Amino acid sequence: MKSSFLMLASGMLMLLGLNACNLNQVDSSQAVYDEDLKEIDAYATTQKLNGKQTASGLYFVITKSVPSSKKPSLGEEVMFTYKLSLLNGTVVDSTAKPAFYPFGLGALLPGLEEGLSLMGEGETAILLLPSALAYGTQGNSKVPANSVIRFDVQLIRSRTEDQQIDDYIVEKGYKLTNKSTTGLRIIKTLENPTGAALATNQTVTVKYAGRTFRGSSDFDAGTLSMILGLRQVVSGFEEGVGQLRVGEKATIIFPSSLGYGSQGRANNGVYVIPPYAPLVFDIEIVSAK
Template sequence: MRRRSLIFAAVPAGLVTLAACGDDKSDDSSSAADGSASPSASDPSAAPAPKIVDGPLPAITAGARLGEKPTVAKGSGDPSDQLAVKTVVAGGGRTVAENDYVQAHYLGQVWDTAKVFDNSYDRKTPLVIQLAAGSIIDGWRYALTGRKAGSRVEFSVPPTWGYGKEGNSQAGIKGTDTLVFVVDIEGTFNAGSSAEGKDVPQDDAAVPKVGTNTDGKAPSIEIPQADPPKKLVANYVIEGDGETVTADSSVLVQYKGVVWDTGKEFDSTYGRKALTSFGLQQVVKGWSQGLTGKKVGSRVVIVIPPDLGYGDQPPAGSGIEKDSTMVFTVDILAKM
């Protein structure tokens, strides 16, 4: 079992917490509008990998440019019983690998009827989801792996690698329906991802100094030889230019946490080699308050006093003593 992330809010024994393991997916990252069906999947498929074929695929009749909501014709004839995949627009970004998180706009419809059952363009919010078994339908995993960020990909998914024989009744998808997706890949993230932006001067000698490396390795944290601040500190180390995080946002991050008094690391996504996604309502108050108002793409140093962290009830076995001040470096990779 993977080690539990320690950023999540502690709850009294016996109460159910919203917190998940550090590499679990937040519900916010894959939920869709009422009556729609995002490509998330609750269970991994036992089906063998499909063959990747060129077609057939229906024509995109409008909204042909990357980022535009497409209109897709009804499928003609019988669809392939394998995975038909076409790169409509070839991007030049990083190559998507299985188990990466992808950020993408998408439209999905039924082959036989051209009924659109879901699209993110109308919501004006791209999906951020992990291409991992049990996290997303297998058709997405196989179709997008190996494609590049900045690409538009069209593909058809038979039931075997979609919603199976049960279909998805909420979205009106039958167990015999082949699905057609158009996906605009905006970005891809993995354990080697880092903040992207401009370095911000770290002039306050009372605040820990954080490394500015962006090579996917854990940045250093230098603790001042002084007493910790009594109030929350949340400063840019690297300032990105993405969307602003709000109090109700969910985010995808890299982070490392140390204790002020000792400088000892107690938690790190770098050590687990797995990113973490969560809603800001799920985490300790210092994280929620510290990240609210910050921009995607940024690295932030957060100094959390005990009253906004774990106080006198730190997680058992965490290495965090009672009334400890915690210091985190957090790379905000995506807003979900």
Template sequence: MYMQHEGRLAAKIMGIFCSVALSATLASCSGSKPSDSASSAGDTMTGISAEGKPGQKPKVTFKTPLDFKDKAHEVIQKGDGEVVQDGDRLCVQDLALDSKDGKEIYSTWEGGHADCAILVDKEEIPAYYDVFKGQRLNSTIAIGIKDETSGKTGNSNSQVPSSYIMAITLVSKSKELTRAKGDKVSDVPSDLPKVTLDDKGKPSLDLNGYHPGNKLVVQTLIKGKGAKVESSQTVRAHYTGWLASNGKQFDSSWDRGKPTPFGLNQVIKGWTQGLTGQTVGSQVLLVIPPNLGYGSQSNDKIPANSTLIFVIDIIAAY
């Protein structure tokens, strides 16, 4: 999609999956080729264990300093919940420990908010697909990280060590939506562009004689029953975009066959403002004036000062 920082706007933490960098977010790596990274999860660790009730914050112990190969892993606590299957979206709690002295350097357990960014899909997490698939919920998996680019955590001013252990506990799972799902909105203004959907859910647009103004238009077409989207989250969405001047499509995730993840703080303002507060499962029509889109910027598909129309299915938010 033609957004600021276009592409796989999933976070940096997947040096385990793409690049783990001590963050609360385990993001998708849908741009990676399985052959590029599948071998990185092949090494296992030894000498590390966990105690405590499965599904609660584990007490992780190991003899220090612990040496391991980068991205090596070990299941250190077997879970007692449902089996993780292909296509599940996992919510996890993270715990990071310095491999040199065993001290805790990061934890999401105290915040009460699980991170739901892991999609168990070969294209999304090629290196760790086989590690997660088949585990039971409440399992804890340790992954060793040697991070030469480590910086500061978001929680303190202390430096993140270059070698640490991520203990990831699988706390819940759900099946990701494939399209908007909820209640169809019945009172859509009649003067807006008309949207029709094909059998798979891809939208088509009829301008319906519409003449856009200079303000953002946000119209929910399907009201999803999921959680509200926050401006700080990453959203995974199916979308199609058209030029308001002539109704010509310039981009569509539907044509690529899969939803696209992006950070709401890294996209054009019209998306940030229009999707914040919407609910997961919703389908939203946005009419975005140039000042909230790309302004005077242009490319071969979007002329300068274009008003843009999007229909967006919110598949997930994390």
């Protein structure tokens, strides 16, 4: 049976955490917006913040500057820490470990994502978000409706998929066997020089386990039979399988351009594979006929 998560992407697009509001529920009325800006101005004056305000109403102060540092680009993975507070000083949430998110896809609160776009790697900032850029009219269990909120943020780094893959290989201590022009990396863990080479239109049986770099467990695992060359599975998986022989095992790593791209893959409204996520598969070629 073919794995549902190895099939071509279905076109689903969901939102990740830290957004916690539907933009249709945000109260964008001029009166609320004006009150938010007055509250932000008063708070900034009291706190002696010397910041700037964007056209959206976001107020930001770079508290540690790193001149000419790299800013995030669409689809990169941003790594950052944060503390989320109400303006009365109540801490709502904070990171014990760095958070990782794909940048520029609406996965974060609009004001937080805009704030990160203004920061470079290594910089820290204070962000004051009007409610329309935060939790809007709905609020949440800890943030009252129509609340201005504060983020204290450090942008640690922003990495392309290629950089993420290279870092992952170093981190895991893998010895690279091959890198193709498409970006696929192959790390053979069991070679079988006498095993039969694979050919187009063969039915190949493969044992596999797939994971993302940030996932705590495999998102899918099992055994599947596929006809090589018919594009029955995502292209990175098919390309990796096609470069092995019967009896061989390998870890294959490929960018989202060979997987689920900017759409990712979701299950019951929750991302299993985020947008722009490189994928890792441990595979074994069981047979081919």
